[in-house]
Ligand SMILES: Nc1ncnc2c1ncn2[C@@H]1O[C@H](COP(=O)(O)OP(=O)(O)OP(=O)(O)O)[C@@H](O)[C@H]1O
């Protein structure tokens with residue numbers, strides 16, 4: 001019987017504000033949520049992977065880690081609650097959890113900030129252009145402000161509902177499409193990004209003041225600007241409007257768009273109506289909580 005496997009997990013995330021603009025160094029506010037990816041691994045004489053996704057990000061994590069410690073062979077298993085390509089940061093979570101487990105198994109002595117930075121390098125190398133948001137919030141948990149890379153709170157006094165179009169969005173392609181649109185309409189896209197920057201900063205102030213009506217209103221404006229940059233779909237907007245009609249304070253695309261998920265915030269008393277409204281339009285709907293913990297060691301296998 002080989003030595004026991006070491007297991008680390010990392011959470012999914014939603015964006016309250018700022019996706020895509022954050023790639024151009026504008027502010028974003030992201031929140032880790034309690035859907036997790038768990039990576040278990042142990043040394044081996046060859047490389048054996050068990051996972052339900054392709055291994056691009058796992059290979060990316062192994063590659064960047066190998067520059068620190070030689071990996072002769074590895075048995076690695078991934079189990080995840082996070083839908084892939086749904087805008088919930090599944091790539092960041094699998095990368096962060098893989099690096100966390102490697103860090104312990106090979107005694108690399110990396111701190112959480114270093115793990116977040118290495119994970120960001122993996123995302124950027126695969127995505128082409130990327131922000132540190134997804135990997136940072138998955139590493140540290142709670143609610144974070146980017147590009148400051150600060151954790152602002154670990155509690156929201158509202159309910160969070162994720163609506164899933166069940167259509168995969170491809171982050172790499174969507175980020176590239178926005179980059180190409182910006183190359184054609186630079187001034188206009190920069191005005192949109194600047195407006196999203198202001199929304200994120202104002203939204204964080206509203207969050208800190210507990211003014212969730214204003215947080216929701218700013219989320220709605222942000223959704224319109226994501227549509228304007230071409231990452232929306234009719235299905236995403238259908239679920240957004242359904243959530244709002246169901247009583248959500250605010251609802252918007254979360255993540256890269258082009259498919260994937262929306263996020264809605266509401267008062268606890270309205271959660272059932274918001275869930276029913278999303279499901280009534282054929283969307284998947286799950287109520288999530290803030291994940292206070294980011295990268296986390298799980299019990300021995
Ligand atoms: N459980 C998993 N096992 C292995 N690889 C995974 C897993 N989950 C995600 N991945 C990797 O991440 C890729 C999806 O990343 P992508 O950035 O396109 O979507 P996302 O991270 O889910 O959404 P977003 O980046 O918009 O938040 C998959 O193709 C796969 O390479």
Ligand SMILES: C[C@@](O)(CCO)CC(=O)[O-]
Pocket residue numbers: 018019020021022023087089127129130131132133134171175255256
């Ligand atoms: C679209 C984007 O802003 C978020 C994807 O979850 C890309 C990134 O920040 O790397």
Ligand SMILES: [Mg+2]
Pocket residue numbers: 089090091092134171
């Ligand atoms: Mg991703």
